[in-house]
Amino acid sequence: MSCNHEEETVGNSKLPVPENVQEAIRTLIRWAGDDPTREGLTDTPARVARAWKEYCQGYEEDPRVHLSRVFHEVGGYDEIVLLKDIPFQSHCEHHMAPIIGKAAIAYLPTDKVVGISKLARVLHGYARRLQIQERLTAEVAQCIQDELQPRGVAVVIEASHACMSARGVRTQGVSMVTSRIMGLFRKDHRSREEVLKLMGY
Numbered sequence: 258m259s260c261n262h263e264e265e266t267v268g269n270s271k272l273p274v275p276e277n278v279q280e281a282i283r284t285l286i287r288w289a290g291d292d293p294t295r296e297g298l299t300d301t302p303a304r305v306a307r308a309w310k311e312y313c314q315g316y317e318e319d320p321r322v323h324l325s326r327v328f329h330e331v332g333g334y335d336e337i338v339l340l341k342d343i344p345f346q347s348h349c350e351h352h353m354a355p356i357i358g359k360a361a362i363a364y365l366p367t368d369k370v371v372g373i374s375k376l377a378r379v380l381h382g383y384a385r386r387l388q389i390q391e392r393l394t395a396e397v398a399q400c401i402q403d404e405l406q407p408r409g410v411a412v413v414i415e416a417s418h419a420c421m422s423a424r425g426v427r428t429q430g431v432s433m434v435t436s437r438i439m440g441l442f443r444k445d446h447r448s449r450e451e452v453l454k455l456m457g458y
């Protein structure tokens with residue numbers, strides 16, 4: 258099967274990394290207590306820098322473009338469209354530590370729908386930045402509201418934060434749940450209940 262996944266599987270392993278960026282990472286390694294010149298660490302600064310470019314790839318895109326291709330022929334469909342259990346990774350802006358979780362994204366269309374993969378693309382576009390979960394949730398919802406003008410939008414994100422589990426308070430097994438509910442889902446109690454129930458909340 259000819260399918261171009263090269264970019265996704267190869268990643269950015271050839272990306273040149275400026276010397277000052279590598280030096281910054283060597284400084285961090287020294288500060289953490291290791292020797293950046295020892296054999297196992299010589300390529301690490303470039304690897305770490307490339308990894309960060311990948312974690313933060315969202316800065317290279319405007320997630321709104323994913324919603325520019327809409328389908329108008331929806332056959333009169335005017336019920337909830339929901340994509341749930343969408344796994345994502347982000348990094349918290351306070352510690353630059355991983356945020357790992359899943360999202361549920363729903364909207365109540367007017368006359369336009371989008372390809373469902375695009376909702377996940379919007380999520381990743383905002384997640385692959387330095388974030389707080391509240392802003393990530395709000396940005397995804399606002400993007401759908403602005404681009405599709407649906408009658409309602411609901412985004413619920415459930416995630417664990419490595420800055421809480423691997424350091425600091427070191428508390429495992431905690432999830433943070435955030436939601437942004439707009440339009441009819443916010444105003445109408447029954448619509449809100451229906452969408453949250455479909456999401457599993």
Ligand SMILES: Nc1nc2c(ncn2[C@@H]2O[C@H](COP(=O)(O)OP(=O)(O)OP(=O)(O)O)[C@@H](O)[C@H]2O)c(=O)[nH]1
Pocket residue numbers: 349350351388389390391418420421424425426
């Ligand atoms: N509201 C919110 N807080 C977050 C998020 N990610 C991390 N945090 C919190 O950001 C806070 C930063 O608090 P500070 O007191 O400035 O940093 P700190 O001394 O490292 O705090 P501790 O994590 O308690 O050790 C911590 O309480 C984190 O748990 C997020 O997405 N949303």
Ligand SMILES: [Zn+2]
Pocket residue numbers: 349350351352353354418420421
């Ligand atoms: Zn954090």
